[in-house]
Amino acid sequence: MFQEATYQQRRTKLKNDIKKGIILLLGNEESSMNYKDNLYPFRQDSSFLYFTGLNRPGLALLIDPEQGTEILFGDELTVEDIVWMGPQTPLRDEAAQAGLLTVQPSKALDAAIQKIQSGKRALHFLPPYRPETALKISAYLQLPTTAIAAQASVPLIKAIVAQRSVKSAEEVAEITKAVNTTAAMQLAAMQQARAGITEAALAGILQGLAVSAGGNLSFPTILTVNGQYLHNHYSDSILQPGQTVLCDCGAATAMQYAGDMTRTFPVDQQFSTRQKEIYNIVLHSYQQAVAALKPGRLFKDIHLLACAALTEGLQQIGLMKGDIQESVAAGAHTLFFPCGLGHMLGLDTHDMENLGEAYVGYTDNLKQSTEFGLKSLRLGRTLEAGFVVTVEPGLYFTPQLIDAWKQEKKLASFINYDKLEAYRQAGGTRIEEDFLITPDGYQLLGDPLPITAEGIETIRQAI
């Protein structure tokens, strides 16, 4: 946990922003795997964690901005619990460390909410992403679970997004810790990959490192020789000479702050000429994008800058043609880069994603595009000092997409479909690092990990 004052200040700001009605923040419950008592690792709701620091299941916080009161609902362990689980800090003591001095048993929450409802005061809550949370709210509001999301409080979402978007120095330190563990995972992948082992064998080593560091994975590891499929995770596929491995992974610290990095490296000791050619296009795009990070810049514009750099590189190797700006405007690069340049990073890997990209990555004045490619850009808005963002351009050669576009001669004035045939099996290449936006520009988070093709080859050759 951070200091008591941190949580108090966050809640004070929230009260000042919301002013009217009652704020209900629901913590997460345990999640069952294959029977009730066989549990997934507990993951607290990030906004609940942000305002309370309390990382245990079954809690709820009611904040009354008008009266300034805060009530935490949750249950103390019984003596029998302690016999089975060992001594734990009493909830009341841990709550006090976050400045929460009023603790009531869980069962009192229902009556408290009924009272609010009967007083006709607005209840501000966040959109649920777990069914048990939806069920709780459904019971409180007497609405079907499917109707809950639409009733979530936009003022509450906006107020929380405004706070969580700008990271404090202590948050940046935690994210940096996560990034350093993530870098160690990436290094292990580059050092321990070899022809003949499975993707899963390598992914397991990385997961072990995240857990050993005291936290867990921040998201399911992507570690695949088929990096062109963006939602591919890992499988029992055996690494083969001549392939590249795309590894996109992240550690979360015990406090749940996330790291998120990607490297693409050869199964052999060196990239092939074609692999390096593609790698260097992605690296150039990455460098252009990073150099543009600065408060006041639209991240959408930086994304388009990265797209232009990718287009330029693809033109140099003969896969694309035509005016670069026209090509980017037409979205020709989306055949190779159908996704976005990056996203916010914090307590969530896609930070605050459950609060809605419309609020996190966009604003009332800048709406998310619906076009292929740009619709997948999670972050478009103007950067501010204190934002932490990922930069992760890539080139993906997806046979199914190439075939579909080629068949309809889509944007054929920008794409050399004939030449592209030779690249059908070129797979996926991505490079990703995490950055703090500073008043002057940006700061790479974590200790630097080799990122050039040559730097990666040096690691591969040292094994």
Added chain:
Amino acid sequence: MFQEATYQQRRTKLKNDIKKGIILLLGNEESSMNYKDNLYPFRQDSSFLYFTGLNRPGLALLIDPEQGTEILFGDELTVEDIVWMGPQTPLRDEAAQAGLLTVQPSKALDAAIQKIQSGKRALHFLPPYRPETALKISAYLQLPTTAIAAQASVPLIKAIVAQRSVKSAEEVAEITKAVNTTAAMQLAAMQQARAGITEAALAGILQGLAVSAGGNLSFPTILTVNGQYLHNHYSDSILQPGQTVLCDCGAATAMQYAGDMTRTFPVDQQFSTRQKEIYNIVLHSYQQAVAALKPGRLFKDIHLLACAALTEGLQQIGLMKGDIQESVAAGAHTLFFPCGLGHMLGLDTHDMENLGEAYVGYTDNLKQSTEFGLKSLRLGRTLEAGFVVTVEPGLYFTPQLIDAWKQEKKLASFINYDKLEAYRQAGGTRIEEDFLITPDGYQLLGDPLPITAEGIETIRQAI
């Protein structure tokens, strides 16, 4: 997946056992961690997996025993899915490999169930352990989610328990694979433990091995220097010289069959005299229990045999006294062994636990005890050839429990409370292996791993 015939035979037997009404088996959905698209590793429902072999989210199976029909409900990937996820075996083809030839889209299930309801035919379903499953059944039956469990089908539960309790040779082979990965995890723990690292650091290595082997953990690892707290997992506690580590962990194979083993070992290269004294009592109890495994025996009796052996050992070191059988009957040993000797093992670590211990571990004629100690014995019934069970006696010195008993002089005619003071910090010691009940007796599953105090010390000294 096993062969098509395996799944067909299982379903045929189920139809013969149920005969009337309609059987609904619901597969599991994805579970969200901290936002909708950040997912826990997918875990299929074990009974659904048992009857279909299909290990993907969002499926349901309707079986009509009267008409002999089987309809699988689920959706094929779209072309866009394939662009993002890569080529996958079509659901229709994978279903056919399990002998399921009729596949309908998910959205057709609702109408199919309405038709059953309007025909007044009974709908047999299993008790849900995930909220989204309860929500689905709630919608089908127009009942509140809290009322669902009571409507679960006892005939279906009993029929499934009867089948899943007796493991086929191919299932035993899968469990053996899981046990061998588990043994490798145990060996890694014994080889890599050292003073100065955290419990989590060691637990991470083990988790990595389970994932690397192509599956995952079968349950959250217990790896702790405070093994007396039975539900303690692992923490950032640093291993100290003089302590013992209790490690209870299991791998699940890609098909989800589970292993479950425990070793207790010293942080030092050798057990202390007192640690070895306790270890050997547990080992003796373990050996007595294992020797008694045989079809026709009540597992409850074997549990009591193990309890008698523990009592005998505790008498020899002066902590207990009196007639052994009377002491066991009075439950005096539960101060040191408040739990059960073992449980069924299969697709679940506590196999079929969600179906209810009353059906899995007990029978209409043998009910589970409500006494402290025996109430925690998950398995009491008569062993049959084909059962796979764990044997896991232990001795736990829990200061809070010792104090509570001592204060009320509980069973003081059997316990030397004064002498016990010296053992307050003796922690927890458990030994656990997995066994197949054979027609003649038992078979240890997996390649043997050192289990004597001396065998463990040899491993610790070789590092």
